[in-house]
Amino acid sequence: MSFTNAISKSLVSSPERQKEADEDLAVVRKIQYGDVDAFDSLILKYRERVYSVIYNLTSNREDASDLTQETFIKAFQSINRFKGKSSFFTWLYRIALNTSLTYLRKNRLRRFFSFEKMVDEDHSEGFIENMTADSDSDKAALMTELQEKLNDAFQKLSVKHRTVITLFEIDGLSHKEIAEIVGASIGTVRSRLHYAKQFLQGELKDYLR
Amino acid sequence: MLFKKPINPADDARLSELIRLKKRERPDEAFWDQFDRELRNRQLTALFQRKSWKERLGSMALVALRKSAVFAAAASVLALGLFTAHKTGWFPGAHIESESQAAETAAIPGAAPKVDTPIFIVEKSAAAPGEVAMDYSPVFFGSPSYEVRRITKQSVPVSYQIMAEPKQFRASQPLTEQQSLGAKVIRTGIHF
Numbered sequence: 001m002s003f004t005n006a007i008s009k010s011l012v013s014s015p016e017r018q019k020e021a022d023e024d025l026a027v028v029r030k031i032q033y034g035d036v037d038a039f040d041s042l043i044l045k046y047r048e049r050v051y052s053v054i055y056n057l058t059s060n061r062e063d064a065s066d067l068t069q070e071t072f073i074k075a076f077q078s079i080n081r082f083k084g085k086s087s088f089f090t091w092l093y094r095i096a097l098n099t100s101l102t103y104l105r106k107n108r109l110r111r112f113f114s115f116e117k118m119v120d121e122d123h124s125e126g127f128i129e130n131m132t133a134d135s136d137s138d139k140a141a142l143m144t145e146l147q148e149k150l151n152d153a154f155q156k157l158s159v160k161h162r163t164v165i166t167l168f169e170i171d172g173l174s175h176k177e178i179a180e181i182v183g184a185s186i187g188t189v190r191s192r193l194h195y196a197k198q199f200l201q202g203e204l205k206d207y208l209r
Numbered sequence: 210m211l212f213k214k215p216i217n218p219a220d221d222a223r224l225s226e227l228i229r230l231k232k233r234e235r236p237d238e239a240f241w242d243q244f245d246r247e248l249r250n251r252q253l254t255a256l257f258q259r260k261s262w263k264e265r266l267g268s269m270a271l272v273a274l275r276k277s278a279v280f281a282a283a284a285s286v287l288a289l290g291l292f293t294a295h296k297t298g299w300f301p302g303a304h305i306e307s308e309s310q311a312a313e314t315a316a317i318p319g320a321a322p323k324v325d326t327p328i329f330i331v332e333k334s335a336a337a338p339g340e341v342a343m344d345y346s347p348v349f350f351g352s353p354s355y356e357v358r359r360i361t362k363q364s365v366p367v368s369y370q371i372m373a374e375p376k377q378f379r380a381s382q383p384l385t386e387q388q389s390l391g392a393k394v395i396r397t398g399i400h401f
Contacts, residue, residue: 036256043245043248052232056234068244069251072248073252076255146227154231170228197221201224208220208227
């Protein structure tokens with residue numbers, strides 16, 4: 001096992017993540033040796049997750065699309081500098097976050113939202129089932145209202161808190177993985193998460209009864 | 210304080226459930242088709258795009274600065290040293306080049322001189338401490354040169370200014386060669 005593989009092993013939390021990290025590293029090595037097309041598989045694998053994180057940070061689908069592309073372009077351009085000290089996924093997420101944060105900082109005064117449609121899933125969670133009204137139109141209206149309220153509450157959070165809650169609750173990452181991505185301690189991540197949840201509870205209290 | 214409040218586990222679970230609804234905010238297939246096309250174009254552009262020499266130089270400098278503050282400091286000192294050496298005429302032929310540049314500047318009608326105030330050099334042995342009446346504001350310009358901005362006959366300069374090797378001074382008014390300022394002016398020009 002190479003030195004960098006050993007390092008990246010220590011940084012990955014679960015066996016599944018480890019397997020994923022090893023596979024990604026193999027692809028990265030191929031790209032570094034000149035197989036540029038191999039990058040497509042990484043795009044295909046991560047585009048939805050990266051998009052989701054950026055979308056939840058910006059609440060704007062056009063911006064999210066543009067920033068996701070920018071993230072992959074930056075990753076593509078810097079792939080030769082990727083040494084495997086972290087997993088590719090962590091590295092890619094860091095690029096995505098930095099790209100988004102730079103954008104949000106530059107455009108904080110002239111931002112507007114444009115939401116994705118909520119996909120109606122068959123295996124609806126109990127939450128929706130309990131909340132929704134009888135007719136489909138009422139249900140759709142309620143969903144729209146809920147989506148707006150949810151996004152509004154998200155955007156009231158600071159970017160740091162929004163990042164942590166997005167990565168934890170929506171992307172399902174562990175505290176340790178989030179700490180690696182945002183470059184903070186696990187304690188800081190927990191603290192941010194706690195604060196973000198308290199804030200959202202206050203903002204969304206009408207929907208939590 | 211907000212941080213101190215515990216979160217009710219039942220509320221926490223419901224909140225998590227509510228937040229996870231955001232997972233449903235997903236683009237459709239048409240979006241991804243367009244995304245792939247646009248990304249492919251941008252990727253190709255990035256692949257074949259060559260940065261201009263200014264951008265490359267900028268990137269290299271940025272990387273160098275990030276990697277080593279010492280390197281940056283050394284580069285600054287070197288640049289300052291070269292600049293100083295050039296200004297003080299330490300390089301053989303530097304005076305000739307500068308004078309020819311000055312002549313070129315003067316030959317262009319309406320062209321502003323590169324240095325507003327004339328510069329002159331005094332002979333090292335001509336002036337003795339206390340004999341020359343000067344009022345000056347010495348400005349450290351980089352070893353071994355000092356600048357004197359104004360010369361009048363009001364006060365006495367400190368000795369090392371005049372007794373050292375020929376120095377480069379800056380006067381507030383035009384001077385001529387051989388003019389006596391206590392020390393004989395041996396060279397003048399708008400810059401060297």
